[in-house]
Amino acid sequence: MNIPESEQFKALFYEHYPIVRRKLAALVRDDTAADDLAQEVFLKLYRNPPDDPGALGAWLHRVLTRAGYDYLSKKASERRLQDKQELLFQAEPSPPSGEEAVLNKLDQEDVRVWLDELPERDRQALLLRYSGYSYSEIAGELGIRPPVVGTLLSRATQKLRQHAAESLPQPD
Template structure:
C-alpha cells in the first residue's frame, strides 16, 4: 500500500486513530502515554505502510501491540532501576556525627554498668542472646535445657530493667 497523498493518510488516521488509542489505553493503562504511542503507530504507518491495503487493520493492531509491549518493558526496566537506586541510596546511611558517637558510647557505658550489677548467670544469658546465639546454643553454654532459656532471658531482662530504672536520675 502506497500512501502518496496526505489526504488519504488523514482519512486513514481519522478513521483508525480512536481504535488504536483505545486498544493502547486498554493495554498500558495510561492515557497520556497511549496518545504518544498512537502517534508513533501512525508515524510508522506513514513511513512504512503495509503492502496490502486490505491488511491495514491487522497491520495497525500488530504494530500497536508491539509498541505497547515495548513501552511496558521499558517502564518495568525503569522501575527496577529506580527500586535498585532507592535501595542503594536508602541503605547508605550518613556517617554518624560526633554527638551520635558520644551518645552511643555513653549508652554502652550505662548498659555495661547495669550488666555488672546483675548476677553472673543473668549477665551471661543476656550477652549470649544479644550476641546472636540461638536458644539451643545458649542452653549448651549455660548447661541448662533449651526450654529454660526463655525463662532465664525473661527474668534477666526484668532485672536489667529494674537496675536501669534505679540508676536513672530522678527529676523533681
C-alpha cells in the first residue's frame, strides 16, 4: 500500500481520524494528549503505511493502542519520579535547634571518649565499618582474614556498649 499521494492520504485521514482520536481519548483519558497521539499515528501511517490496504483498520488500531500504552507508561513513570522527589523534599530534615546541636556535640564527644577506651584494632575496625568499608576492605586494612572481621566487629561493638553503659549515670 503506497499511501503518500496527498488526496488518497487526505481521504483516509478524514475517514479514520475521528475513530482513532475517540479510541485514544478513551484510552488515555486526556483530550489534548489524544489529539497529539492521533497525529503521531497518522504520521506513522504517512511514513510507513501497511502493505495490505485491507488491513488498514487493524494496523491503525495496533498503532494507536501502542501509542496510547506508551503514553500511559511515560505518564506513570513521570508520576513515580515526581512522588519520589516530593518524598525527598518532605524528608529533608530541618536544621537542628541550638539545644539539639549542643546535645549532638555532647553525644559525639561521649562516643569519642568511649572509642578511645577500646583497643586500637577494635577502634579501627568500627571506624572503618561506619565509614562504609566492606568486610573485605576492613580485612585488608587491618591485615586479618575476611572471615574474622564479623567476629571482630561484633566484639568491638559489645565492648563499646559496655563502656557506654558504665559511663552513663545509673537511675536510683
